[in-house]
Amino acid sequence: MSSYTFFLTGVIISLFVGIIAFKADALTKSGTIAAILVGISVFFFGGLDWFLLLSVFFITSMLLTRIKNARKEEANRNFAKGGVRDFWQVAANGAIAALSAVAFYFYKNELFLYSFIAAVSTMTFDTWATEAGILGKSNPVLVTTGRQVRVGTSGAISVQGTLVGLAGSALIGACAYYFFTLFNSPLQGVSISPSLFLFLAVSLAGGFFGSLADSFLGATVQIMYYCTKCKKETECKTHYCSVKTTQIRGIDWFDNDFVNLLASLFGALVGVGVFALFGQ
Ligand SMILES: [Zn+2]
Numbered sequence: 001m002s003s004y005t006f007f008l009t010g011v012i013i014s015l016f017v018g019i020i021a022f023k024a025d026a027l028t029k030s031g032t033i034a035a036i037l038v039g040i041s042v043f044f045f046g047g048l049d050w051f052l053l054l055s056v057f058f059i060t061s062m063l064l065t066r067i068k069n070a071r072k073e074e075a076n077r078n079f080a081k082g083g084v085r086d087f088w089q090v091a092a093n094g095a096i097a098a099l100s101a102v103a104f105y106f107y108k109n110e111l112f113l114y115s116f117i118a119a120v121s122t123m124t125f126d127t128w129a130t131e132a133g134i135l136g137k138s139n140p141v142l143v144t145t146g147r148q149v150r151v152g153t154s155g156a157i158s159v160q161g162t163l164v165g166l167a168g169s170a171l172i173g174a175c176a177y178y179f180f181t182l183f184n185s186p187l188q189g190v191s192i193s194p195s196l197f198l199f200l201a202v203s204l205a206g207g208f209f210g211s212l213a214d215s216f217l218g219a220t221v222q223i224m225y226y227c228t229k230c231k232k233e234t235e236c237k238t239h240y241c242s243v244k245t246t247q248i249r250g251i252d253w254f255d256n257d258f259v260n261l262l263a264s265l266f267g268a269l270v271g272v273g274v275f276a277l278f279g280q
Pocket residue numbers: 227228229230231239240241242243
């Protein structure tokens with residue numbers, strides 16, 4: 001396949017997946033554009049196997065996000081996590097995965113394959129854990145203090161969320177092994193010998209520590225507001241009751257998107273670290 005045909009194939013598949021997600025109310029219009037850009041980059045610079053792994057994250061997360069209950073409605077109104085995703089939410093989540101594919105294409109170094117797997121694993125862990133935490137019966141606790149907080153709160157963790165997150169990361173590691181073995185790649189002349197142990201280790205460690213970083217940043221430096229009318233913490237500048245909220249903690253520009261970006265960067269670095277330890 002010429003690189004032009006290959007590029008076109010990536011565009012068509014990404015458009016197709018993006019439009020389905022938009023129709024399913026998983027993404028806003030701008031979020032759909034961001035998802036299509038991430039999809040095209042991963043497909044073109046990585047390859048079909050890279051794209052399939054990203055799709056496992058995307059499709060499972062979309063399905064989990066569609067399971068709704070009253071607690072989730074409440075969490076979505078107050079917090080950025082879950083619900084319909086916009087441009088910056090998608091871009092912040094997908095940037096490290098897309099950049100890993102680009103770096104792999106230009107540097108032909110297998111460590112970018114592992115940073116990609118770990119970045120996708122971090123997104124998966126985070127989304128699965130958040131959804132499971134929201135659907136669960138008990139309240140999560142803040143990772144820094146252990147204080148019980150409302151579901152959906154940034155920086156909160158729960159036992160059921162963590163277990164489900166680990167399951168998500170295990171799925172990503174196993175699928176990565178399967179795809180990269182099946183297509184006898186990574187492509188572009190870089191030869192690796194896929195090892196199920198290594199793929200699982202990279203994925204589980206990357207996903208777990210990336211999400212832990214997400215929780216720590218969410219509980220400490222991420223900006224958080226308070227609605228004086230509803231007496232509730234929120235991530236929104238204007239609350240859903242249309243009252244202007246006041247900042248109670250965090251750094252001004254340190255929003256949930258930036259936290260997600262740093263978390264998947266950290267997850268990717270942990271993944272590369274695991275590869276460096278056990279990979280050769
Ligand atoms: Zn309010």
